[in-house]
Amino acid sequence: MDRDYTVLFRSTLRSMSRSLALYMHIPFCRVKCPYCSFVVYTRRAHVREDYLNALVAELDLRIASLTEEETRVARGPDGRFPLGTVYLGGGTPSLLSTETLGGLLDAVRSRFALVNDAEVTVETEPGTTDAETFAALTGHGVNRVTIGVQSFDDVHLATLGRAHSGSDARAAIAACREGGITNLDLDLMFGLPGQTLASWRADLAEAVAHAPEHLSLYNLTLEPGTPFAQRAARGTLSLPEEETQAKMMRAAMSTSAKAGLVHYEISNFARPGFASRHNRSYWTGDAYLGIGVGAHGFLPGGGKHGLGRRWWNVRAPERYADTVRGGQLPEEGAEELGREAALLEALYLGLRQRSGLDLASLPRRFGIRLTPEADAMLEDFALRGLIAREAQTIKLTQESVIIADYAIGELVGLLDTAVGSDTVVS
Numbered sequence: 001m002d003r004d005y006t007v008l009f010r011s012t013l014r015s016m017s018r019s020l021a022l023y024m025h026i027p028f029c030r031v032k033c034p035y036c037s038f039v040v041y042t043r044r045a046h047v048r049e050d051y052l053n054a055l056v057a058e059l060d061l062r063i064a065s066l067t068e069e070e071t072r073v074a075r076g077p078d079g080r081f082p083l084g085t086v087y088l089g090g091g092t093p094s095l096l097s098t099e100t101l102g103g104l105l106d107a108v109r110s111r112f113a114l115v116n117d118a119e120v121t122v123e124t125e126p127g128t129t130d131a132e133t134f135a136a137l138t139g140h141g142v143n144r145v146t147i148g149v150q151s152f153d154d155v156h157l158a159t160l161g162r163a164h165s166g167s168d169a170r171a172a173i174a175a176c177r178e179g180g181i182t183n184l185d186l187d188l189m190f191g192l193p194g195q196t197l198a199s200w201r202a203d204l205a206e207a208v209a210h211a212p213e214h215l216s217l218y219n220l221t222l223e224p225g226t227p228f229a230q231r232a233a234r235g236t237l238s239l240p241e242e243e244t245q246a247k248m249m250r251a252a253m254s255t256s257a258k259a260g261l262v263h264y265e266i267s268n269f270a271r272p273g274f275a276s277r278h279n280r281s282y283w284t285g286d287a288y289l290g291i292g293v294g295a296h297g298f299l300p301g302g303g304k305h306g307l308g309r310r311w312w313n314v315r316a317p318e319r320y321a322d323t324v325r326g327g328q329l330p331e332e333g334a335e336e337l338g339r340e341a342a343l344l345e346a347l348y349l350g351l352r353q354r355s356g357l358d359l360a361s362l363p364r365r366f367g368i369r370l371t372p373e374a375d376a377m378l379e380d381f382a383l384r385g386l387i388a389r390e391a392q393t394i395k396l397t398q399e400s401v402i403i404a405d406y407a408i409g410e411l412v413g414l415l416d417t418a419v420g421s422d423t424v425v426s
């Protein structure tokens with residue numbers, strides 16, 4: 001065994017994760033919101049059954065293609081892979097009946113060994129659920145629910161083109177608790193057209209008053225090709241000033257902290273013990289399987305370098321179903337990570353998390369260590385307040401998290417040239 005291979009082999013053993021994460025995409029929505037770039041369809045009711053059958057067929061094809069080496073997860077004694085999290089997202093999964101969602105979860109359970117404390121999440125939209133829905137989902141083993149509130153203000157909801165009102169959101173939250181869900185995530189958005197700091201503060205105050213276990217607070221982004229991006233290019237979409245958006249982020253952090261929600265990732269806040277385990281697998285480089293149209297997946301030991309392979313699926317439901325029926329995985333594209341790409345990704349994802357990036361993990365994961373130049377540069381960044389450095393961990397500060405994309409871009413760009421990527425550490 002040569003030295004390079006020994007390093008990777010040892011690193012693989014040390015970084016074996018306990019279980020896989022599974023995302024299943026349900027691409028049906030009541031309306032297409034003008035800021036949304038997800039793969040969703042509003043007029044495909046006739047393909048739903050075909051699509052759901054294809055989801056299960058893709059699951060079988062994907063499982064048959066997996067190895068322990070590329071997943072870095074060991075199969076159980078019965079040959080099945082352990083599964084730590086399941087996430088039914090979309091789209092609007094709650095447009096499907098609870099029997100249908102339960103059937104999908106049964107299909108998952110019979111193909112994987114769900115770990116005892118598996119996190120099973122379903123995304124829902126206000127106006128598509130009631131207490132019976134949530135009680136039925138609880139009965140099917142769902143233990144975490146996300147409600148896409150976005151705002152409690154009907155004016156903002158209309159601007160966002162949402163199909164629900166603020167009172168629908170309040171009713172959904174009450175129904176969720178009544179239905180027995182004890183791990184509730186509320187999604188809200190800020191930086192909306194016409195939104196003021198005062199109206200964002202009102203949304204935040206109402207959100208924490210509902211005592212959710214988890215809050216996801218997203219800054220509106222203009223995704224290329226969406227109607228919002230087109231309007232912005234024409235100059236007909238007026239967003240809050242950058243300084244106001246920075247104040248909105250500060251308000252999000254202080255309101256959440258006062259409510260006992262810990263800021264653990266740029267956009268995510270949770271009570272202790274309620275951070276999303278599913279999303280953590282995206283940020284820590286663990287294996288996740290994405291099933292369904294437009295879904296992405298990642299295998300940390302995949303690719304010819306053994307440093308990761310990601311794939312993304314075709315977007316049209318008819319083509320997706322046809323491909324799977326033909327016995328082929330419906331991948332539209334794939335990327336095999338080399339050492340540099342894997343390292344950049346680890347830096348980017350590590351810095352997104354408020355716990356920061358463990359520099360000591362770089363030799364183990366990538367066979368590299370920081371050069372003295374990189375070390376000096378990090379000191380300089382710390383002096384400028386862009387990062388906080390504690391021993392071997394670097395993280396964004398309270399201020400730099402507000403300009404996270406800029407700060408991470410700077411750090412990643414500079415570290416990339418200064419990490420000493422030729423150094424193999426045994």
Ligand code: SF4
Pocket residue numbers: 028029030031032033036037038040090091092125148
């Ligand atoms: S409901 Fe969600 S997934 Fe569906 S179009 Fe709107 S933003 Fe996109």
